[in-house]
Amino acid sequence: MLDIKNLHVEIDGKKILNGLDLSVKAGEVHAIMGPNGSGKSTLSYVLAGKDEYEVTEGSIAYNGEDLLEMEPDERATAGVFLAFQYPVEIPGVASMTFLKAAINAHRKARGQDEISTPDFMRLIKETSAKLNVSQDMLRRPLNVGFSGGEKKRNEIMQMALLEPSLCVLDETDSGLDIDALRIVSDGVNALRGPDRAMVVITHYQRLLTHIVPDVVHVMSKGRIVKTGGKDLALELEKSGYADYDAEEAA
Amino acid sequence: MNDLQKISTPAETALITALETLPQADGWVREARAAAAERFRVTGLPHRRIEDWKYTDLRTLMREVAPLSESGGAVATPEHFADLATDRIVVSDGQIVAGDMPEGVSVVATDDLLGQSDAWLRDVLTAEMDGIASPVLDLNTALMRGGVVIRIAARTELTRPLQIAFVAGGEAEASFVRNVISVGEGAIAPILIGHEGPDGVAYQANTVTHVEVADRARVDLVRLQVEGDQATHLATVASRIAGNAVLNLFTITLGASLSRTQVAFRMEGQHSELRFSGAQLLRGTQHADTTMYVDHREPDCTSRELYKTVLDDKSRGVFQGKIMVHRDAQKTDGRMMSQALMLSTTAEIDNKPELEIYADDVQCGHGATAGQLDDDLMFYLKARGLPPAEAEKLLIAAFIGEAIEGIDIEPLRDAVSGAAMAWLDAR
Numbered sequence: 001m002l003d004i005k006n007l008h009v010e011i012d013g014k015k016i017l018n019g020l021d022l023s024v025k026a027g028e029v030h031a032i033m034g035p036n037g038s039g040k041s042t043l044s045y046v047l048a049g050k051d052e053y054e055v056t057e058g059s060i061a062y063n064g065e066d067l068l069e070m071e072p073d074e075r076a077t078a079g080v081f082l083a084f085q086y087p088v089e090i091p092g093v094a095s096m097t098f099l100k101a102a103i104n105a106h107r108k109a110r111g112q113d114e115i116s117t118p119d120f121m122r123l124i125k126e127t128s129a130k131l132n133v134s135q136d137m138l139r140r141p142l143n144v145g146f147s148g149g150e151k152k153r154n155e156i157m158q159m160a161l162l163e164p165s166l167c168v169l170d171e172t173d174s175g176l177d178i179d180a181l182r183i184v185s186d187g188v189n190a191l192r193g194p195d196r197a198m199v200v201i202t203h204y205q206r207l208l209t210h211i212v213p214d215v216v217h218v219m220s221k222g223r224i225v226k227t228g229g230k231d232l233a234l235e236l237e238k239s240g241y242a243d244y245d246a247e248e249a250a
Numbered sequence: 251m252n253d254l255q256k257i258s259t260p261a262e263t264a265l266i267t268a269l270e271t272l273p274q275a276d277g278w279v280r281e282a283r284a285a286a287a288e289r290f291r292v293t294g295l296p297h298r299r300i301e302d303w304k305y306t307d308l309r310t311l312m313r314e315v316a317p318l319s320e321s322g323g324a325v326a327t328p329e330h331f332a333d334l335a336t337d338r339i340v341v342s343d344g345q346i347v348a349g350d351m352p353e354g355v356s357v358v359a360t361d362d363l364l365g366q367s368d369a370w371l372r373d374v375l376t377a378e379m380d381g382i383a384s385p386v387l388d389l390n391t392a393l394m395r396g397g398v399v400i401r402i403a404a405r406t407e408l409t410r411p412l413q414i415a416f417v418a419g420g421e422a423e424a425s426f427v428r429n430v431i432s433v434g435e436g437a438i439a440p441i442l443i444g445h446e447g448p449d450g451v452a453y454q455a456n457t458v459t460h461v462e463v464a465d466r467a468r469v470d471l472v473r474l475q476v477e478g479d480q481a482t483h484l485a486t487v488a489s490r491i492a493g494n495a496v497l498n499l500f501t502i503t504l505g506a507s508l509s510r511t512q513v514a515f516r517m518e519g520q521h522s523e524l525r526f527s528g529a530q531l532l533r534g535t536q537h538a539d540t541t542m543y544v545d546h547r548e549p550d551c552t553s554r555e556l557y558k559t560v561l562d563d564k565s566r567g568v569f570q571g572k573i574m575v576h577r578d579a580q581k582t583d584g585r586m587m588s589q590a591l592m593l594s595t596t597a598e599i600d601n602k603p604e605l606e607i608y609a610d611d612v613q614c615g616h617g618a619t620a621g622q623l624d625d626d627l628m629f630y631l632k633a634r635g636l637p638p639a640e641a642e643k644l645l646i647a648a649f650i651g652e653a654i655e656g657i658d659i660e661p662l663r664d665a666v667s668g669a670a671m672a673w674l675d676a677r
Contacts, residue, residue, distance in 0.1 A: 090645070102636060
């Protein structure tokens with residue numbers, strides 16, 4: 001589904017990714033771990049199409065198409081979803097208005113009519129209940145006054161509503177307490193399926209006890225330096241990232 | 251005093267010629283017209299060296315003057331906000347068409363009261379009022395014709411809005427309309443004023459509207475300027491607010507190629523509340539100026555101003571706001587905020603907030619910002635599948651929505667939202 005080859009990315013002339021390779025098949029969950037500054041979040045933004053990142057070399061194929069040629073909104077409607085590490089607050093935009101606009105943008109891209117109001121309300125009610133997103137949150141402007149945990153639950157609710165085929169979760173565990181972590185993880189696990197792939201970016205192992213990955217990668221200095229099974233995460237938890245930084249520096 | 255010979259522009263020469271034959275009048279009306287005409291002969295049109303008009307140089311912007319309108323043309327039908335459930339008064343080409351008005355509401359032609367040299371009207375029109383004096387007001391006073399006087403009796407509670415539709419006819423004419431809306435003690439009055447006219451016609455509308463708010467009255471006034479795309483709209487709103495009263499005024503500027511909306515409030519009583527909010531949505535080469543003056547003369551009043559300007563293409567927006575707090579106006583609480591959203595790099599905003607405070611126990615503040623759409627917000631919306639145009643629309647609507655939320659009367663708020671959305675849809 002996702003095939004990244006020799007990806008080099010710069011921002012403001014600073015090299016962040018230096019020849020990253022990653023291949024993810026439908027149905028798989030890949031975890032990407034690594035120390036701060038290793039380029040994990042950059043990878044997520046490049047996949048979603050943020051424009052201040054400049055790709056200087058390499059390619060990203062998504063379902064056989066050149067992802068780098070697609071605009072951010074085209075990537076989204078083609079099934080790429082980024083759960084943001086820091087979801088933005090948008091004062092003045094009602095959560096419900098935003099959700100309806102997002103759902104309809106996806107429907108339009110598929111050639112479907114706009115969702116009817118009763119169908120929309122039913123869909124929101126079902127999905128929000130599963131992720132413990134309250135009616136009060138939905139009445140507020142998007143993410144405004146939400147706690148860290150509420151913002152993350154809102155991200156996963158959007159993921160559930162938009163039914164993407166490639167989910168990129170950027171540090172979804174940051175700022176979550178144990179209960180919120182469980183709710184979010186259950187929400188993510190419910191979306192696992194044979195047609196869907198997930199890239200879970202995290203600094204800590206604890207998320208991966210809830211969302212158990214098929215493959216674990218370690219990133220350092222803009223490249224993937226080690227790949228293994230789910231046990232690799234546990235190993236890292238014990239030894240830390242120091243080895244990888246040192247290895248690169250040597 | 252000034253020995254230099256002033257050179258008049260063709261527009262000024264035409265206006266001075268027009269002022270040679272003032273409308274027939276007696277008594278105070280004749281004096282007022284003559285005095286205003288004389289002042290205009292001295293000043294001419296305001297220009298950029300006059301501080302108040304620095305950003306709206308009428309001398310340069312108004313190259314020509316349309317012939318004065320002749321009353322008696324066909325009454326044009328309003329096209330905007332035509333299907334609202336309101337009690338409607340249409341003012342067009344010097345004529346007034348009103349249906350049955352609710353009890354307590356009287357509607358008369360300003361011309362009738364002027365013809366009688368009515369003393370009450372004199373008191374309203376000549377009342378001392380800082381912040382509105384200008385050659386534009388003088389032109390109106392010298393030539394005023396074809397307006398409406400609406401009086402709402404004390405303790406009247408209007409259950410649905412009063413709608414006053416000023417409709418320009420199809421001719422490229424200049425009109426000088428003078429209106430009074432007088433709201434009696436304890437009355438409750440939601441009011442919608444529309445200024446509209448046809449596209450493609452270079453008409454010039456100079457309107458002055460006095461809004462008198464008596465003790466304990468509550469007035470919710472929404473003013474929608476949707477003039478035709480070639481129009482010049484010069485408006486003055488002068489409001490005297492008595493004690494324990496509330497005035498919530500919202501103005502939105504959408505139409506006209508050149509407009510100036512000058513709004514002044516004189517807080518004459520204690521414990522009154524003024525809210526003034528609005529928006530200017532500009533495109534093409536539109537020039538729109540909203541200039542506001544709040545005159546706090548008595549203690550314990552509050553004023554809140556929130557103004558939003560959205561600028562596209564090569565448009566130019568101006569917001570000037572001044573809060574004046576006199577020495578006796580202790581415990582004044584005044585806040586003013588003006589924000590501009592620039593959608594193009596060729597647009598221009600001139601934002602000038604001012605405070606002048608002579609009392610020592612007050613809370614006053616002002617702010618002014620200008621910015622573009624936030625890249626991070628745009629990216630977030632696009633990452634959820636919204637095409638750039640739709641993402642922009644949502645963020646612009648949110649920006650102006652903050653001001654629109656200040657309208658408390660639902661049908662009035664809906665009318666403004668609808669007009670703003672139509673502007674966004676046409677982008």
